[in-house]
Amino acid sequence: MTGILYVVSTPIGNLGDITLRAIETLKSVDLIASEDTRTTSILLEKYSIKTKTESYHKFSESKKASKIIELLKEGLNVALVSDAGTPLISDPGGVLIGEANKNNIKVVPIGGISAVITLLSSIQKEGEDFKFIGFLPRIKAQIEEIITKNQNENLVFYESPKRIQETLEIIKEKRTNSLISIGRELTKKFEEIKTLKIEDMIEFYKLTPKKGEMVCMIHKEKTDPDETILKEKIKALKGCGFSQKDTVKILEITDNINKNRIKSLYNS
Numbered sequence: 001m002t003g004i005l006y007v008v009s010t011p012i013g014n015l016g017d018i019t020l021r022a023i024e025t026l027k028s029v030d031l032i033a034s035e036d037t038r039t040t041s042i043l044l045e046k047y048s049i050k051t052k053t054e055s056y057h058k059f060s061e062s063k064k065a066s067k068i069i070e071l072l073k074e075g076l077n078v079a080l081v082s083d084a085g086t087p088l089i090s091d092p093g094g095v096l097i098g099e100a101n102k103n104n105i106k107v108v109p110i111g112g113i114s115a116v117i118t119l120l121s122s123i124q125k126e127g128e129d130f131k132f133i134g135f136l137p138r139i140k141a142q143i144e145e146i147i148t149k150n151q152n153e154n155l156v157f158y159e160s161p162k163r164i165q166e167t168l169e170i171i172k173e174k175r176t177n178s179l180i181s182i183g184r185e186l187t188k189k190f191e192e193i194k195t196l197k198i199e200d201m202i203e204f205y206k207l208t209p210k211k212g213e214m215v216c217m218i219h220k221e222k223t224d225p226d227e228t229i230l231k232e233k234i235k236a237l238k239g240c241g242f243s244q245k246d247t248v249k250i251l252e253i254t255d256n257i258n259k260n261r262i263k264s265l266y267n268s
């Protein structure tokens with residue numbers, strides 16, 4: 001009988017954010033494959049977990065994956081953990097899962113917290129959809145391309161506090177009126193979750209220490225309802241006796257439509 005590979009989520013800051021099932025799994029497996037054994041040892045100590053650890057990081061993925069697969073084939077159970085949050089979410093583990101699949105080894109996810117989902121669970125956004133791209137690239141032209149290409153997406157990414165000011169300036173250049181949410185130090189003592197217009201976020205971060213970990217979302221641009229629907233709304237408001245001025249005000253507030261566009265349709 002081959003063993004089972006458990007993919008275990010661990011906290012992103014607050015050591016209380018771990019499930020009972022994760023603790024039981026980490027206690028019961030034969031080996032914990034960990035991105036950084038020193039970081040993992042803090043968690044293991046907190047929950048009196050005595051299981052042996054072995055490093056598994058992105059620089060040794062292929063070599064370490066073969067070794068772990070051999071152990072699984074021998075019948076040992078292994079848990080994969082990363083430094084923080086959910087493995088494979090901008091963290092190593094893909095090679096090991098791929099090899100486990102090839103060798104018909106059962107993979108069991110033990111879910112928990114992730115920075116991306118923690119931010120999304122605490123901000124209001126348009127629609128249910130979002131696009132997560134991991135870390136932004138470092139090159140300005142590549143960042144510009146991503147930001148411009150994805151203006152109709154709720155675009156979520158990880159960013160370093162050292163680069164945040166520069167990144168916000170690039171966003172402002174390309175998406176002048178955008179709204180941005182940033183979750184910094186989520187689940188930790190100095191947790192901060194802000195949603196601001198891009199220019200206000202830039203001002204805010206001029207006064208905020210460039211420290212901690214952060215996850216960001218550029219909100220998607222609101223799309224205009226198509227012209228036919230808009231004309232119907234104008235007609236209905238006219239029918240109720242609203243003046244052009246009031247119609248413009250109402251649709252500006254309810255549908256976020258540019259006033260000149262409403263005026264031109266009102267008179268057409």
Ligand code: SAM
Binds near residue numbers: 116158185213
């Ligand atoms: N696997 C992790 C997860 O599930 O969220 C992400 C790992 S990725 C290497 C690390 C990045 O996640 C950090 O640089 C930061 O952008 C984001 N992050 C991790 N912990 C965070 C926290 N407590 N608050 C905000 N962002 C965090």
